[in-house]
Amino acid sequence: MKNSLKIERVGQIKCADVAFGDLTVLVGPQATGKSIFLQFMKLILDTGYVHEQLKKHGIDWKRDIGEFLDVYLGEGMRGVWRNGTNKTSSAISADQEPLMMSDLATARNRSKERTVFYIPAQRVLSLANGWPRPFQGFSSQDPFMVRDFSEIFRLLMEQELSRAIDLFPKTNRLKSEYRSLLSRHVFGGFGLHVDRHGAQKRLVLRMEESDKAIPFMAWSAGQREFVPLLLGLYWLMPAAKIKRRAELKWVLIEEPEMGLHPNAISVVLLLVLDLLWRGYRVCVSTHSPHILDVVWAMRIIQECKAGENRLLDIFDVRKTDPMKKVATEVLKKSVKVFYFDREGNTRDISRLDPGSDDAAEAGWGGLSEFSGRVADVVAKTVNGS
Numbered sequence: 001m002k003n004s005l006k007i008e009r010v011g012q013i014k015c016a017d018v019a020f021g022d023l024t025v026l027v028g029p030q031a032t033g034k035s036i037f038l039q040f041m042k043l044i045l046d047t048g049y050v051h052e053q054l055k056k057h058g059i060d061w062k063r064d065i066g067e068f069l070d071v072y073l074g075e076g077m078r079g080v081w082r083n084g085t086n087k088t089s090s091a092i093s094a095d096q097e098p099l100m101m102s103d104l105a106t107a108r109n110r111s112k113e114r115t116v117f118y119i120p121a122q123r124v125l126s127l128a129n130g131w132p133r134p135f136q137g138f139s140s141q142d143p144f145m146v147r148d149f150s151e152i153f154r155l156l157m158e159q160e161l162s163r164a165i166d167l168f169p170k171t172n173r174l175k176s177e178y179r180s181l182l183s184r185h186v187f188g189g190f191g192l193h194v195d196r197h198g199a200q201k202r203l204v205l206r207m208e209e210s211d212k213a214i215p216f217m218a219w220s221a222g223q224r225e226f227v228p229l230l231l232g233l234y235w236l237m238p239a240a241k242i243k244r245r246a247e248l249k250w251v252l253i254e255e256p257e258m259g260l261h262p263n264a265i266s267v268v269l270l271l272v273l274d275l276l277w278r279g280y281r282v283c284v285s286t287h288s289p290h291i292l293d294v295v296w297a298m299r300i301i302q303e304c305k306a307g308e309n310r311l312l313d314i315f316d317v318r319k320t321d322p323m324k325k326v327a328t329e330v331l332k333k334s335v336k337v338f339y340f341d342r343e344g345n346t347r348d349i350s351r352l353d354p355g356s357d358d359a360a361e362a363g364w365g366g367l368s369e370f371s372g373r374v375a376d377v378v379a380k381t382v383n384g385s
Contacts, residue, residue: 004094005093009091010090012032021336023276024282024283024335024337027364027366038254041116045250046115050072051107057135065078116252117152117236117251118148129200129216132231138150153231167192167193167194167231168230173239191207225260243277244280251280257288295335298311312324337352349364
């Protein structure tokens with residue numbers, strides 16, 4: 001699958017038809033099918049890998065579609081798939097080619113290579129007492145996405161970063177410009193370190209001038225949400241001169257804004273743009289108008305051929321040569337935005353035109369609706385007084 005995915009009559013989705021850009025943003029109210037869409041996208045692209053991991057950890061669904069969906073999406077989710085006539089049964093097609101759920105549930109003739117890295121919304125669950133949980137550390141009823149992300153996080157810590165004590169700031173991970181912004185807007189001057197509590201390793205925060213370790217449960221909510229995301233980005237942004245992990249083509253991120261102040265969301269978005277510069281295709285689901293602010297500005301900058309400095313101005317980041325290279329490459333990328341509505345359908349609102357006749361496009365999928373209403377009420381109040 002390279003260009004499009006269409007899912008029909010699956011869970012709350014009536015028809016989700018998405019044509020991907022280099023960056024694709026999914027917006028819409030709660031429980032409109034964005035997560036289900038992304039999880040099926042992962043399954044289609046990584047069918048063999050998903051099956052290999054489940055079997056590796058002793059999970060057997062007896063080649064039954066319902067049991068497989070309970071294992072993959074989480075307990076009780078088998079009901080999202082419907083069997084019936086052509087007009088009532090669930091259906092999936094990728095690049096306009098129909099796919100059979102029976103094939104996805106049995107992985108016939110599928111490569112075991114992983115091409116997608118998925119960062120789930122529930123990523124904070126990967127940290128138990130400050131250290132990533134293994135795949136088997138979760139209940140069998142938990143979704144595969146959470147278990148797999150946590151396992152990759154654990155392997156990163158115990159293999160690739162096994163000798164590391166200082167995890168942030170870390171000079172061979174992330175550009176210095178990103179580290180500076182993250183230190184200011186997320187970590188507030190604290191560093192992220194590997195510590196020992198007895199024989200148990202744990203992640204802690206520590207001020208540079210202090211030896212006192214701050215354990216996981218004493219972190220701010222934003223820091224607890226962000227650290228698993230940061231370590232996921234470490235996985236995607238290898239050290240040294242390697243731009244990306246060659247086997248990975250796609251990065252799917254659910255709600256990167258969770259728990260973060262708008263300034264911190266800006267830094268996360270800058271890191272997402274870095275993923276584009278590295279050659280990944282990225283798909284993000286969000287409830288943050290902040291993210292669409294950036295997407296809208298990117299489109300205007302592209303159309304006006306305003307150049308990389310204008311893009312960097314959005315993030316208040318130093319205009320160094322490395323950052324200019326990132327911005328120049330990002331402005332060559334295509335960006336798409338799709339709205340998942342309450343009726344179970346999607347539509348392309350990529351232009352994000354505030355003057356559009358389409359209420360979903362004008363209101364950015366509902367993300368700017370409340371601000372607009374507040375502005376109208378304030379204007380009427382001022383005029384009336």
